Amino acid sequence: MLRLPVLLLVTMAGIIGAMLIWGDGDLRADRRPAPAPTVAAAPEAEAVPEPQQDLTAAAAADEIAAVPEDAPPPETAEAPPAEQAGGIERFAGPTLQVSPEFADQTDAPAEAGEASLWVTATRLNMRAAPSSGASVVTGLDGGTGLVPLGPTDGDWVEVRAPSGQTGYVSSQFVTTAPPQ
Template sequence: MIRLGLLMLVTLLGVFMTLDRFGQGDLRTERRPEPATRASAATDAGAPSLTAPAQRFPGPPLEPSPEYAGATPEAAQVVPADGPVLYVTADRVNMRAGAGTDNPVVASLTGGSAVQALGPTGGEWVQVQTAEGRQGFVSAQFLTSDAP
């Protein structure tokens, strides 16, 4: 039993001496890549670009699908600007595909955004159109006719 303890002690001592002799320094620091130096926009303004510009390779010309081969594209439907202009009162409001919270969100409107009412404004939901032409429904409680 004593011989076994002495053998383990000598083995551990040999391992520690080997590690002490050959294990100098942090080996991981030699393998780490050097951090990239970042230049601010102010110091780099006017300097020529060191990267090549991205090349664009055009694809084949677009062709209509077979079911629309002889048809011409329809013009986008534009709603006349005859409805009242309403403004969003909350910080962010969801514009939905239909009247009700169970309909999917079409867009998100920020506070103060101007929208045009496309339908009656007296109900719980108002059909509106954004300046970009997107149409949807917004809860009437988040709309007002008073400009921000």
């Protein structure tokens, strides 16, 4: 009964000992990003130490003269090219092209006051969230034009009413065809 725990303990000690002796340290060190360059602080004037009993005036003058006053300023780290170019980093490779299946489609978002959805119900509640249990923001009359603010292919559509209020309406009560 005692042999199994002892054998396990000796095996684990052997593995840990082998790792400590022959291990290469941190194997992921080459995958970590290089530390950000640090900007050297400007050298401040060193405080002159208080004269000690055994320090002569000549030795004190030598210590003060050891710090040159006309020392060149430290080098400052320059920003990487990506930061200098407004944060846009360019990568080598071909320019991206639109997929052929989407080449004939254009993105034409609705203008601020341009309605592209209309209410088909006699009265429609615009809600604060995409749920029939959400609070009602406002009521919309039939034929009211709405500006979609999100995708129109789901069960709920985020819209802006002519009054400027935004909310969600059920997609089954709106249409893209203007009223007659």
